[in-house]
Amino acid sequence: GAVVSQHPSWVICKSGTSVKIECRSLDFQATTMFWYRQFPKQSLMLMATSNEGSKATYEQGVEKDKFLINHASLTLSTLTVTSAHPEDSSFYICSAEGLASEQYFGPGTRLTVT
Amino acid sequence: GQSLEQPSEVTAVEGAIVQINCTYQTSGFYGLSWYQQHDGGAPTFLSYNGLDGLEETGRFSSFLSRSDSYGYLLLQELQMKDSASYFCAVRDDKIIFGKGTRLHILP
Numbered sequence: 001g002a003v004v005s006q007h008p009s010w011v012i013c014k015s016g017t018s019v020k021i022e023c024r025s026l027d028f029q030a031t032t033m034f035w036y037r038q039f040p041k042q043s044l045m046l047m048a049t050s051n052e053g054s055k056a057t058y059e060q061g062v063e064k065d066k067f068l069i070n071h072a073s074l075t076l077s078t079l080t081v082t083s084a085h086p087e088d089s090s091f092y093i094c095s096a097e098g099l100a101s102e103q104y105f106g107p108g109t110r111l112t113v114t
Numbered sequence: 115g116q117s118l119e120q121p122s123e124v125t126a127v128e129g130a131i132v133q134i135n136c137t138y139q140t141s142g143f144y145g146l147s148w149y150q151q152h153d154g155g156a157p158t159f160l161s162y163n164g165l166d167g168l169e170e171t172g173r174f175s176s177f178l179s180r181s182d183s184y185g186y187l188l189l190q191e192l193q194m195k196d197s198a199s200y201f202c203a204v205r206d207d208k209i210i211f212g213k214g215t216r217l218h219i220l221p
Contacts, residue, residue: 034209043201043213044157057208093156100162101144101205108156 002028004096006106013084013113020080021109023094029074030096034103035067037090044093050077084113116140118212120202125218126192134187134215136202144205146178146185151214152198160187160200192219 003026013019023033031052036044048069049057056069068080077096081088089112095103118138126132136146145164149157161169163178163185175188189196199214 044211046209046211049208059208095157095209097205097209100164101209102147102159102162103149103157103203103209104159105149105156 002026002096002098002104004094004104004106006094006109008109009107010110011112013111015085015113016083018080018082019084019111020078021092021094021111023077023079023096023106025075025096025104028096028098030098031074032097033071033077034095034097035069035077035079036093036095038093038108039090047079081111084111086113089113116206116210118202118204118210120200120212120215122213123216123218125220127220128192128194130192131188131190132192132217134189134200134202134217136185136187136212138183138185138202138204138210138212140204140206140210142206143180146176147203147205148174148176148187149201149203149211150198151201157201189217194219194221 005024007022033050035047038044047062050069050071052071052074058064071077093108094106120136147162148160151157161176168177173190178185197219199216201214202212204210
């Protein structure tokens with residue numbers, strides 16, 4: 001199956017700092033990638049749809065100025081959490097879309113803001 | 115609104131068969147997918163149905179009826195390692211996930 005990597009796998013940062021998370025499709029090109037966050041024992045919450053070469057589409061309630069998404073190439077999308085606060089602590093996951101709209105997920109990034 | 119409904123929990127016995135249903139209500143439809151997620155890990159792709167009928171992949175099968183806006187995931191010969199959460203998802207103009215079904219397997 002297709003491989004998607006995410007970096008870092010976990011990060012601890014201080015309140016007020018910014019964190020960048022990278023999502024890479026390693027063996028295929030993905031025009032569309034999605035970003036999610038997930039709290040323990042809950043479902044995936046879609047944050048935004050990232051299309052290569054265009055602005056991301058954010059879900060209602062997700063602050064686009066706080067969660068900056070850049071999809072500069074067909075294999076890389078980045079999510080930057082700006083001015084992070086403890087309530088931003090979560091599991092952030094990306095997925096890259098295959099030809100049949102199936103989603104290939106990255107391993108996730110666990111963010112802890114202290 | 116757009117929504118996917120699936121049971122929150124299902125319990126089955128090792129070696130048995132279990133079916134997880136999913137009904138959806140979306141404005142568009144480009145296929146129904148199923149994903150497995152173990153605690154602490156990211157979801158992994160299991161199967162995809164773009165057309166009506168049954169898709170089989172080893173012990174796992176998935177079914178779709180577009181006229182009924184309904185699909186299911188069938189897991190056969192259950193193993194303890196199948197204990198996980200299972201999500202159905204529909205691709206519309208974005209990806210929409212169900213809330214997940216927690217599968218408990220008893221020895």
